Amino acid sequence: SKLEQTEPPTIGLTKLFPDGNFPEGELQEYKDDNSYRTNSEEKRYDERMAMEDPEVTYNNIRRAAEVHRQVRKYARKTIRPGMRMLEIADLIENGVRNLVEENGLESGIGFPTGLSLNHCAAHYSPNSGDTIVLGEKDVLKVDIGVHVKGRICDSAFTLTFDPTYEKLLEAVKAATDTGVREAGIDVRLGELAGYIQETMESYEVEVNGKVLPVKPIENLSGHTIAPYQIHGGKSVLLVKNDDPTKMEEGEYFAIETFGSTGRGKVIEQGEVSHYARKVDAPHVPLRLTSAKALLKSINKNFGTLPWCRRYLERAGESKYLLALNHLVSQGIVQDYPPLCDVRGSMTAQFEHTILLRPTRKEVVSRGDDY
Ligand SMILES: COc1ccc(Cn2nnc3c2[C@](C)(O)CC[C@@H]3OC(=O)NC(C)C)cc1
Numbered sequence: 420s421k422l423e424q425t426e427p428p429t430i431g432l433t434k435l436f437p438d439g440n441f442p443e444g445e446l447q448e449y450k451d452d453n454s455y456r457t458n459s460e461e462k463r464y465d466e467r468m469a470m471e472d473p474e475v476t477y478n479n480i481r482r483a484a485e486v487h488r489q490v491r492k493y494a495r496k497t498i499r500p501g502m503r504m505l506e507i508a509d510l511i512e513n514g515v516r517n518l519v520e521e522n523g524l525e526s527g528i529g530f531p532t533g534l535s536l537n538h539c540a541a542h543y544s545p546n547s548g549d550t551i552v553l554g555e556k557d558v559l560k561v562d563i564g565v566h567v568k569g570r571i572c573d574s575a576f577t578l579t580f581d582p583t584y585e586k587l588l589e590a591v592k593a594a595t596d597t598g599v600r601e602a603g604i605d606v607r608l609g610e611l612a613g614y615i616q617e618t619m620e621s622y623e624v625e626v627n628g629k630v631l632p633v634k635p636i637e638n639l640s641g642h643t644i645a646p647y648q649i650h651g652g653k654s655v656l657l658v659k660n661d662d663p664t665k666m667e668e669g670e671y672f673a674i675e676t677f678g679s680t681g682r683g684k685v686i687e688q689g690e691v692s693h694y695a696r697k698v699d700a701p702h703v704p705l706r707l708t709s710a711k712a713l714l715k716s717i718n719k720n721f722g723t724l725p726w727c728r729r730y731l732e733r734a735g736e737s738k739y740l741l742a743l744n745h746l747v748s749q750g751i752v753q754d755y756p757p758l759c760d761v762r763g764s765m766t767a768q769f770e771h772t773i774l775l776r777p778t779r780k781e782v783v784s785r786g787d788d789y
C-alpha cells in the first residue's frame with residue numbers, strides 16, 4: 420500500500436519516495452527559438468559534463484521542493500487569525516524539519532521562515548518572546564526555505580482572511596508568473612524587470628472606497644541562488660532598468676515580486692531576526708572570547724546559510740546578543756532588519772524557484788496551489 424503523508428506532516432520524504440527520485444517541477448519551453456543554441460549547445464555539453472552531474476543536483480532541489488509543497492499545503496489550511504506568530508513559525512519549521520529529515524548541513528531549513536505582516540514585506544520572523552497575534556485583517560507573507568545538500572528551494576505566498584486586498588494578491592501572483600514565463604537563458608535582467616513592472620502596474624485595488632494603484636517595490640528583488648548561498652549575486656529588480664546582465668544556463672533563480680499600496684519602497688524597520696555569516700567574511704582577530712565561541716557555533720550549525728535568533732537558541736546559545744552585535748560590527752555576520760513600506764500600507768509577495776536547464780526551464784517549486 421502506498422505510504423501517505425500524515426497530518427500534521429511528519430513522515431520524511433525519503434520514506435515516501437523510496438526509489439530516491441523526486442517529482443520534476445513544471446516545465447516551460449524557452450521563449451526564443453533554440454536554433455542558435457544548438458551548436459553552442461554542443462560546446463556547453465562538454466562544459467556541462469565537466470561539472471557536477473546536474474541530474475543529481477536537480478534531484479536534491481526537487482526533494483526540497485516537494486517538502487516545500489507538502490508543508491505549505493498544511494500551513495495554508497491551518498494558519499488562522501488568533502494564532503501567535505511563534506506558533507505559526509513552529510508549525511512550519513517542525514514540518515520542514517520532519518519532511519526534509521534535518522541532518523546538520525546535509526539537509527534542513529534553508530533560511531528563517533519569513534512571516535512579514537501588512538506594510539512589512541520581508542525579513543521578519545518572530546524572535547523568542549514575540550507576542551504578536553495574527554489578525555483577521557492582516558496580510559501575511561509566508562516565505563519558506565528548504566535545502567538539500569545546500570540546494571535551496573525558496574518559494575513564498577501571501578495569505579489573507581478578508582477579501583479587501585484580493586486584487587493586490589492577484590496583481591503580485593500575476594507579476595511573479597510573468598517573471599517566471601519571461602525568464603530564460605540570455606534574457607537581460609533589466610528587461611525582465613520591465614515585464615514584471617508592466618504586469619504589476621496594470622492592477623489597482625479599492626480600499627474603503629479609495630482606488631489605489633498597485634506599485635512594485637522598487638528596492639526589493641528576486642535573486643540567483645547558489646549552493647548554501649541564498650543570494651547568488653544577481654538581482655532581478657521589479658522596475659524597468661538598463662542592467663544588461665543576462666540570465667545564464669545552469670543558474671537557479673528565486674523569481675519573487677512584491678506589490679504595495681504604499682510608497683513602493685521599503686526601509687529597514689524593527690527588531691532584527693535574520694542574520695547570515697558573510698561568504699567573504701574578513702579574518703579579523705576577535706578580542707571578545709564570547710564572540711569567538713559564537714562564531715564557532717554559527718559556522719558549525721549554519722555555515723553561510725541564513726538563520727535567526729530562535730535557531731541560535733535551539734543550537735544551545737544563550738546570552739549571545741553582545742557577541743552577536745560584535746560579529747555584526749566586525750563585518751563577519753550581516754544583519755537583515757525587517758523591510759517595511761509605510762504604516763497603513765499593505766504589501767504582498769509570491770515567489771518561485773526556477774532552474775535554467777540547458778533545453779527547458781523548470782519551475783521546481785510549482786504546486787497546484789500557486
Ligand atoms: C538573512 O536571510 C535572508 C533570507 C532570504 C534572502 C533572500 N533575499 N535576498 N534579497 C532579498 C531577499 C528576500 C528575503 O527574498 C526579500 C527581498 C530582498 O531583496 C533585496 O534586498 N534586494 C536588494 C538587493 C535590491 C536574504 C537573506
Ligand SMILES: [Co+2]
Pocket residue numbers: 562563573574575673675770
Ligand atoms: Co524568498
